[in-house]
Amino acid sequence: MDYEAHFQAALDGLKERGNYRVFAELQRRKGEYPRATRHLENGETQDVTVWCSNDYLGMGQHPSVIEAMHDELDRSGAGAGGTRNISGTMHAHRQLELELADLHDKEDALLFTSGYVSNWAALGTLANKLPNCVVLSDALNHASMIEGIRHSRAECLKFRHNDVADLDRLLASIEPGRPKLVAFESVYSMDGDIAPIKEILDVCEKHGAMSYIDEVHAVGMYGPRGGGVAEREGLMDRLTVIEGTLGKAFGVVGGYIAGSKAMCDFVRSFASGFIFTTALPPAIAAGALASVRHLKASPFERKRQQERVAKVRAALRAMGIPQLENPSHIIPVMVGDAKKAKMISDWLMENHGIYVQPINYPTVPVGTERLRITPGPVHSDDDIDRLVRALSDIWGQCALHRVEAAA
DSSP states (O other): OOHHHHHHHHHHHHHHHTOOOOOOOEEEOTTOTTEEEEEOTTSOEEEEEEOSOSOTTOGGGOHHHHHHHHHHHHHHOSOOOSBIIIIIOOHHHHHHHHHHHHHTTOSEEEEESOHHHHHHHHHHHHHHHSTTOEEEEETTOOHHHHHHHHHHTOEEEEEOTTOHHHHHHHHHTSOTTSOEEEEEESBOTTTOOBOOHHHHHHHHHHTTOEEEEEOTTTTTTSSTTSOOHHHHTTOGGGOSEEEEESSSTTOSOOEEEEEOHHHHHHHHHHOHHHHTSBOOOHHHHHHHHHHHHHHHHOOHHHHHHHHHHHHHHHHHHHHTOOBOOOSSSOEEEEOOOHHHHHHHHHHHHHHHOEEOOEEOTTTSOTTOOEEEEOOOTTOOHHHHHHHHHHHHHHHHHTTOOOOOOOO
């Protein structure tokens, strides 16, 4: 077999369909977010404004986070030096786990190297080690959740997205007493819709099922202390497992689960994705700890971010730019064509220094291609005006459909 020809043909197919991913090589500038420097292949640079970051609240640039990381780097050095079991558990790791447990009003928490790994390892371990477990998975769950469930080799039943009646029907079909685990997200990152958490928990409790919620796009963002949608709705105590990330609203990197001491210890003791990987650098843990503590006490970033989202949405409506309405902070601008989505993204970058990444298949279904805009508290009124006017300009050039502008 000509391996290189096979690789190239597959890549050529992605390019032909408009699904080939091109990375924007950026350098974030301390204290200037959302400004960044884009490095081009010819050695030149370009000033850009980032509109698609998951650093939703700009905490990756917050002085308290940076200071905490500098201090821990000076105190402990660069790496953790091993797995958590073999010399790699630093004081900062345990401090952070206890802070996260407190954030979610749980007995304990467990750190992982990323949100992807925390889902993969926790779901894979729980579903595998509970005898004859069946997993009920929302149809739009993230790839990390799907891979964790596959890794477990447990039976998996998929329920229609956010459809409580379908979940109830499937749970009722399972013999009583069999271990059941319901896995879902709070905020779904591509459409920005929010799960009916209370209703899902009602059904879980009716059938004796464990509940596993992915709050990666919600922690830091919702609730009086940033505990997520479940905190905002007063439901954290009813959830078996809360999973979150340190790489989005908290602005650093890493993932975690929170729950009972026994559950966290169970995953700690049996999850290969936790046991056999080097621990997070202590400076990372210290930065995340500072971020979590700050957002617990400060509602400013959340309120300002919500105001910016509302302002962008209103401006898009006034220009007739189609957006997917939802109750979250994520604004999907709907294009419906992979090649046009990439063309619009490229044009915005080249002509206006506006960076919005196109989202194409397989991340979203064919025909629902979009630009995913994530306004933050640091975007100014001028930034918003420039973004919306540029989008309106290119919308006209592409002869794309507009919706009726707001009166």
